[in-house]
Amino acid sequence: MNFTETGGIDLPEYNADGRERFFIFLSIAVFSIAVFEEVRTLFVVPVLLLLFLLIGFYFKWKSLFYLNIPLFVLTFVNIFPYAKNFWPGTLVFALLFYFFAFSKIRDARLLRWLAKGEVSKQVLGLSILFVLSASIALFLWFYLLDPDINDIKENFPKGDIPLLIAAGLGFAIFNAIAEEFLFRGILFEALLTTRISIVWALLIQALSFGILHLYGFPRGWVGVGLAGIYGLMTGLIRILSKGIYYPVLVHIFADITIAGIVLFFAK
Structure with missing residues (x-):
């Protein structure tokens, strides 16, 4: 993502029309409510997302079509009872289907988000601030609310310290990459093709990301x-930063904090 000289933001070359914009918003809304157990068990969400995917394919709405590839695969896999025990593996699996169409997505100019980006003093300063504030917030949430996270702890291996550290780092890296690719990459780019303001795009992707954590950590x-x-x-x-790498790095540190809490502080 690039800034113009006037301080604005360069939008994707792909411009979704009015009908496609409607289905992009609807896809994100439907995907977000899949976190609720009552909705997930009805199988409605993957069916709807598959329908939106096919609509995108039929009308050649590329932003809608490519957005719904990982959304459909992820919600379909999550139908199965024990799928949540394999997170973030299920999300990585869904992203693999997205990247099978890598060359076509690139040709559609919808892969700008995959750029490495640039680091500046502002990016570095904010990154450090966000890492520290997120780590503090996670510890405060854990100690003040005393949540039951046994289901998360059970998904981590039991063993000596080196094994636990390796497992924690592996989780942090894969989870951060997968979640940033989906939310700050694919989903955010799709929102930008609708030509809504950058503020609304930020808010919508953040809201969807937040709802995803209803049964997560925190x-x-x-x-x-x-x-x-x-x-x-x-x-x-x-x-x-004009890219996805630095959000991933910031996210990794937050997930290291989560792994540390789960492995060494949770009862």
Whole structure:
């Protein structure tokens, strides 16, 4: 993502028309409510997202079509009862389907988000600030609310310290890459093709990211709020750095904090 000389933001060359914009917003809304158990068990979400994917294919709405590839695959996989135990593997799996169409997505000029980006004093300063504030917020959430995270802890291996550290680092790296690619990459880029303001694009992707954490870490509605704020932070880093690498790095440090809490502080 590039800034113009006037301080604005360069929008994607691909411009979704009015009908495609409607389905992009609808896709993100439907995907976001899939986190609710009552909705997930009805199989409605993957069916709708598959329908939106096919609509995008039929009308050659490339932004809608490519957006719904990972959204459909992820929600379909999550139908199965134990799928949540394999996170972030399920999200990585969904992203693999997206990247199978790498060359076509690139030709459609919808892969700008995959740029490395640039680091500046502003990006570096904000990154450090966001890492520290997120780590503090996560510890405060854990100690003040005393949440039950046994389901998360059970997904980590049990063993000696080196094994736990390796598992924690592996989780942090893969989870950060996968979540940033989906939310600050694919989803955010799709929102920009609708020509809504950058503020609304930031807010919508952050809201979707926050809702995803209703049963994650941090969890509950407080967790949704904290994760949503963090989505705004990493979204801002993506804009300022003009790429996806630095949001991923910032996210990795937050996930290292999460892994540390789960492995060494949770009962």
